Amino acid sequence: MDPDALSKAFVEHYYTTFDTNRTGLANLYQESSMLTFEGQKIQGSQNIVNKLTSLPFQQCKHSITTVDCQPSGPAGGMLVFVSGNLQLAGEQHALKFSQMFHLMPTPQGSFYVYNDIFRLNYA
Amino acid sequence: MDPDALSKAFVEHYYTTFDTNRAGLANLYQETSMLTFEGQKIQGSQNIVNKLTSLPFQQCKHSITTVDCQPSGPAGGMLVFVSGNLQLAGEQHALKFSQMFHLMPTPQGSFYVYNDIFRLNYA
Numbered sequence: 001m002d003p004d005a006l007s008k009a010f011v012e013h014y015y016t017t018f019d020t021n022r023t024g025l026a027n028l029y030q031e032s033s034m035l036t037f038e039g040q041k042i043q044g045s046q047n048i049v050n051k052l053t054s055l056p057f058q059q060c061k062h063s064i065t066t067v068d069c070q071p072s073g074p075a076g077g078m079l080v081f082v083s084g085n086l087q088l089a090g091e092q093h094a095l096k097f098s099q100m101f102h103l104m105p106t107p108q109g110s111f112y113v114y115n116d117i118f119r120l121n122y123a
Numbered sequence: 124m125d126p127d128a129l130s131k132a133f134v135e136h137y138y139t140t141f142d143t144n145r146a147g148l149a150n151l152y153q154e155t156s157m158l159t160f161e162g163q164k165i166q167g168s169q170n171i172v173n174k175l176t177s178l179p180f181q182q183c184k185h186s187i188t189t190v191d192c193q194p195s196g197p198a199g200g201m202l203v204f205v206s207g208n209l210q211l212a213g214e215q216h217a218l219k220f221s222q223m224f225h226l227m228p229t230p231q232g233s234f235y236v237y238n239d240i241f242r243l244n245y246a
Contacts, residue, residue, distance in 0.1 A: 081240040098221040117204040121244045
């Protein structure tokens with residue numbers, strides 16, 4: 001699959017899962033996966049999903065503004081760099097965020113998130 | 124060297140070089156390096172430096188707000204995720220930006236930029 005199409009498909013799947021079934025994100029990470037969320041470092045699928053499901057909001061919607069991708073090296077990985085808006089239920093203004101994913105291939109021909117870094121972009 | 128210290132040192136060196144000697148960035152890229160600058164894809168040190176030195180401003184200053192890093196896999200690479208402000212000479216307000224670097228080790232024990240993605244963060 002063309003890398004740009006693959007990264008867009010991943011991004012759509014990731015944020016739709018985040019916004020509708022946050023625990024479902026567990027399938028996208030493995031034990032070696034790393035998340036840095038607003039400076040806090042977390043490792044492993046279970047710890048990562050615990051962090052994401054315990055964020056202080058129930059409902060949210062991500063809207064993606066830009067998606068850039070590049071191959072990351074001989075291991076077949078893909079870097080995906082996203083910027084967008086995060087609307088929390090009940091809040092008047094959306095938050096702006098940037099996030100980068102490093103996707104690594106699985107033996108079954110899919111991808112999982114090996115590296116994940118999330119930052120809000122304050123005005 | 125501790126990864127956090129290494130990424131901070133790289134970021135300082137990169138942006139100081141950008142702000143004072145933009146052509147000097149050539150040493151930080153190789154022929155296989157990739158830059159995506161506001162959606163435009165460029166490959167190779169010479170093409171990348173040509174793009175950066177031809178940007179429509181002479182003087183600029185990057186101020187870094189956040190630096191996050193994670194190891195990128197068995198090849199010894201390092202992912203560095205930066206957010207900050209970019210002040211152009213003569214402009215009243217600074218631009219906000221996010222940038223990610225994927226640093227790969229050189230045989231001499233240094234690092235070069237393999238992947239580079241830059242995006243402005245519009246209000």
